[in-house]
Amino acid sequence: MIMKKCYFDHVATNPLHPDVLESMMPYFTEEFGNPLSVYEYGIKAKDAIEAAREKVAALVHAKPAEIIYTSSGAEANNFALRGMALARQNEGKHILVSRMEHHSILNAARFLEKSDFTVTYLPVDKSGFVDPDTVKKMITKETTLISVTHASSEVGTIEQIKEIVKVAKEHNIIVHTDAVATTGNIPVDVQDLGVDLLSMAAHQFYGPKGAGALYVKQGTRIVPLIYGGIQESGRRAGTENVPAIVGMGKAAELAKAEMQKRMEYLRPLRDKIIDTMANVERVYLTGDRTARLPGHASFCVEYIEGEAMLLLLAAKGIFSASGSACSSKALKASPVLLSMGIPSGLAQGSIVFSLGMDNTPEDVDYLSNEFPAVIRRLREISPYAQGWGDREEGGSCTVKK
Amino acid sequence: MIMKKCYFDHVATNPLHPDVLESMMPYFTEEFGNPLSVYEYGIKAKDAIEAAREKVAALVHAKPAEIIYTSSGAEANNFALRGMALARQNEGKHILVSRMEHHSILNAARFLEKSDFTVTYLPVDKSGFVDPDTVKKMITKETTLISVTHASSEVGTIEQIKEIVKVAKEHNIIVHTDAVATTGNIPVDVQDLGVDLLSMAAHQFYGPKGAGALYVKQGTRIVPLIYGGIQESGRRAGTENVPAIVGMGKAAELAKAEMQKRMEYLRPLRDKIIDTMANVERVYLTGDRTARLPGHASFCVEYIEGEAMLLLLAAKGIFSASGSACSSKALKASPVLLSMGIPSGLAQGSIVFSLGMDNTPEDVDYLSNEFPAVIRRLREISPYAQGWGDREEGGSCTVKK
Numbered sequence: 001m002i003m004k005k006c007y008f009d010h011v012a013t014n015p016l017h018p019d020v021l022e023s024m025m026p027y028f029t030e031e032f033g034n035p036l037s038v039y040e041y042g043i044k045a046k047d048a049i050e051a052a053r054e055k056v057a058a059l060v061h062a063k064p065a066e067i068i069y070t071s072s073g074a075e076a077n078n079f080a081l082r083g084m085a086l087a088r089q090n091e092g093k094h095i096l097v098s099r100m101e102h103h104s105i106l107n108a109a110r111f112l113e114k115s116d117f118t119v120t121y122l123p124v125d126k127s128g129f130v131d132p133d134t135v136k137k138m139i140t141k142e143t144t145l146i147s148v149t150h151a152s153s154e155v156g157t158i159e160q161i162k163e164i165v166k167v168a169k170e171h172n173i174i175v176h177t178d179a180v181a182t183t184g185n186i187p188v189d190v191q192d193l194g195v196d197l198l199s200m201a202a203h204q205f206y207g208p209k210g211a212g213a214l215y216v217k218q219g220t221r222i223v224p225l226i227y228g229g230i231q232e233s234g235r236r237a238g239t240e241n242v243p244a245i246v247g248m249g250k251a252a253e254l255a256k257a258e259m260q261k262r263m264e265y266l267r268p269l270r271d272k273i274i275d276t277m278a279n280v281e282r283v284y285l286t287g288d289r290t291a292r293l294p295g296h297a298s299f300c301v302e303y304i305e306g307e308a309m310l311l312l313l314a315a316k317g318i319f320s321a322s323g324s325a326c327s328s329k330a331l332k333a334s335p336v337l338l339s340m341g342i343p344s345g346l347a348q349g350s351i352v353f354s355l356g357m358d359n360t361p362e363d364v365d366y367l368s369n370e371f372p373a374v375i376r377r378l379r380e381i382s383p384y385a386q387g388w389g390d391r392e393e394g395g396s397c398t399v400k401k
Numbered sequence: 402m403i404m405k406k407c408y409f410d411h412v413a414t415n416p417l418h419p420d421v422l423e424s425m426m427p428y429f430t431e432e433f434g435n436p437l438s439v440y441e442y443g444i445k446a447k448d449a450i451e452a453a454r455e456k457v458a459a460l461v462h463a464k465p466a467e468i469i470y471t472s473s474g475a476e477a478n479n480f481a482l483r484g485m486a487l488a489r490q491n492e493g494k495h496i497l498v499s500r501m502e503h504h505s506i507l508n509a510a511r512f513l514e515k516s517d518f519t520v521t522y523l524p525v526d527k528s529g530f531v532d533p534d535t536v537k538k539m540i541t542k543e544t545t546l547i548s549v550t551h552a553s554s555e556v557g558t559i560e561q562i563k564e565i566v567k568v569a570k571e572h573n574i575i576v577h578t579d580a581v582a583t584t585g586n587i588p589v590d591v592q593d594l595g596v597d598l599l600s601m602a603a604h605q606f607y608g609p610k611g612a613g614a615l616y617v618k619q620g621t622r623i624v625p626l627i628y629g630g631i632q633e634s635g636r637r638a639g640t641e642n643v644p645a646i647v648g649m650g651k652a653a654e655l656a657k658a659e660m661q662k663r664m665e666y667l668r669p670l671r672d673k674i675i676d677t678m679a680n681v682e683r684v685y686l687t688g689d690r691t692a693r694l695p696g697h698a699s700f701c702v703e704y705i706e707g708e709a710m711l712l713l714l715a716a717k718g719i720f721s722a723s724g725s726a727c728s729s730k731a732l733k734a735s736p737v738l739l740s741m742g743i744p745s746g747l748a749q750g751s752i753v754f755s756l757g758m759d760n761t762p763e764d765v766d767y768l769s770n771e772f773p774a775v776i777r778r779l780r781e782i783s784p785y786a787q788g789w790g791d792r793e794e795g796g797s798c799t800v801k802k
Contacts, residue, residue: 024429028422029416032417040720078626104627227475229505237505310440
């Protein structure tokens with residue numbers, strides 16, 4: 001018997017689009033040159049990464065010169081936070097970072113705290129929203145930078161970046177958004193958002209691993225994270241990963257062309273999962289119901305540990321995550337979920353299904369049958385599940401029944 | 402007529418070994434998982450990068466746990482210099498860096514100077530050697546770190562790292578070596594060298610771009626450059642570039658197995674070029690004649706600019722570099738050549754031929770015919786070449802005739 005395999009962890013990483021892989025192949029073989037070389041191999045490699053830059057820029061409505069390639073979204077986030085904090089340190093040493101951020105922002109912020117910067121962590125409401133009014137209250141004369149994720153890959157909530165930018169711009173503060181989960185998946189327009197810095201990662205939209213980028217608004221000075229040669233106008237050194245960059249360009253082009261179609265395909269599948277789970281007792285949707293990533297369905301399941309669900313689902317060929325990929329092996333309750341007011345016991349029962357274009361409606365039907373069965377089975381053996389009613393509801397989550 | 406193409410710029414980058422590309426392919430398609438995921442796609446990806454780690458470790462005689470993947474040699478160099486300077490800042494804030502270093506070391510050192518560290522730049526002799534006795538003299542009580550390249554990609558000189566380590570260890574100083582040009586090309590043994598940190602890049606030994614590593618000796622604390630998730634034991638965040646890492650492992654395995662054969666193939670080809678050029682007037686070998694990279698032939702040609710030679714050679718299908726790839730477009734005389742006492746006028750006439758396994762003896766014959774002809778032609782039109790004898794010899798270079 002061949003087991004069904006349903007990959008529902010597209011926020012962790014994605015399979016390459018076949019056209020993306022095809023676009024990359026020549027740059028592994030005949031076109032292997034170093035973009036800095038002055039002869040034809042170099043010129044072709046340079047042309048290829050510049051053509052890709054145009055496509056990446058077009059995806060987010062930026063100018064090509066505003067795109068700096070990195071090796072990952074994490075590098076882009078570290079570059080943004082540390083590079084901008086240092087670039088503006090003479091104007092102030094206070095930074096605002098939301099509690100919804102990915103570890104690459106939170107841990108870079110902690111590094112800055114050790115380097116004599118002050119970081120204030122913006123609280124969020126129970127849907128995971130950062131309130132622009134709260135941002136306003138927390139701004140000081142020393143504040144130079146605000147970093148708020150465009151959408152959390154853990155709970156799918158899409159933040160009101162545009163409103164936060166409005167507040168920031170009244171105080172001449174730079175705004176960075178971690179758009180790793182959104183770029184290529186929903187419309188991301190740097191001009192409409194008004195941000196100064198925006199991080200993205202190609203493998204989040206069917207591009208390759210090893211390719212990310214930081215949008216840096218024209219005229220914005222930033223201190224490099226990786227020093228060296230004159231690559232990326234001296235702002236990010238290291239021999240360019242030409243095949244991966246070319247793949248990122250192709251993935252960006254495809255994402256732009258197919259975005260509407262992809263969103264329309266994913267939303268009903270996501271909604272099917274959410275609607276099914278609404279009928280299962282003590283399962284709570286995390287994140288906002290409406291302003292959420294098109295393929296993202298995340299829950300907290302009471303009385304069960306996320307890890308146990310993952311393993312039982314995996315045994316049925318259903319692959320999902322508990323919190324972010326980067327933290328799922330850390331075995332701690334997710335700081336993002338805790339910041340939303342979810343009790344730590346309930347946060348341990350976190351599970352995320354993130355859909356992609358390789359998922360079929362049949363995959364979703366399979367999940368909709370199997371997941372409630374897995375929950376039932378685990379509750380039968382859970383010591384915590386015996387005394388239902390003696391404990392408080394996990395009522396701080398957004399969706400109740 | 403099909404033009405002959407001879408790629409003599411293997412220090413800039415290398416074509417992938419076909420077996421390396423083959424090893425990478427499954428990780429672009431069916432095995433696309435994120436190594437942090439707990440289900441089978443993740444486990445296979447994790448197993449793949451750990452298997453690669455064993456091969457990379459074996460290439461340099463390290464333990465697998467001592468290898469931290471990076472996206473490039475430049476990242477490894479920045480990580481080493483900045484990460485170690487910060488990790489030991491309570492013990493001292495003085496660093497020694499040689500003048501032979503790549504831009505990624507020199508510019509990271511400049512960043513540290515701006516961050517309240519003192520950097521002393523170690524002079525070199527006319528062959529490009531750092532003298533261990535000079536190192537000894539420049540050590541202060543504040544010195545915590547010494548960084549000397551294993552070999553310069555510009556002049557090919559292999560440094561006496563082992564002797565430098567001996568001096569450093571008398572003073573409890575950490576030693577880093579940038580082994581990007583040597584790893585995979587000549588024997589590199591971290592235990593024999595005695596270094597604490599060593600940088601490498603896969604594309605320097607027929608592996609992919611986008612994959613590098615830093616060897617960090619067991620028990621050595623280092624501050625991360627890229628913060629985030631728990632990848633690389635929390636020392637380097639970002640979703641791992643699985644295909645590139647797998648390719649680096651395969652390239653390391655091949656390099657270890659074939660190293661002797663490769664060196665024996667390249668050395669006579671290199672020597673043929675050096676011997677031919679010894680017969681051309683006012684062409685000087687740069688770097689040491691004996692302790693040099695097996696495929697590396699570098700010269701300064703009097704009265705001619707490197708750029709002009711590159712272009713004329715390229716028109717004949719001969720692809721080479723003037724100085725390091727990262728600086729060749731910067732249009733400045735190479736700091737490495739100047740540090741060796743080469744006059745700046747002569748340093749402008751720098752050219753590097755770096756050989757690889759794709760070069761044939763016929764390629765070298767072709768170069769040996771064409772290069773002297775290019776020099777003759779350029780000198781016919783050079784205003785500087787008229788008054789030969791009125792000027793000093795470029796006699797500070799190593800090889801005279």
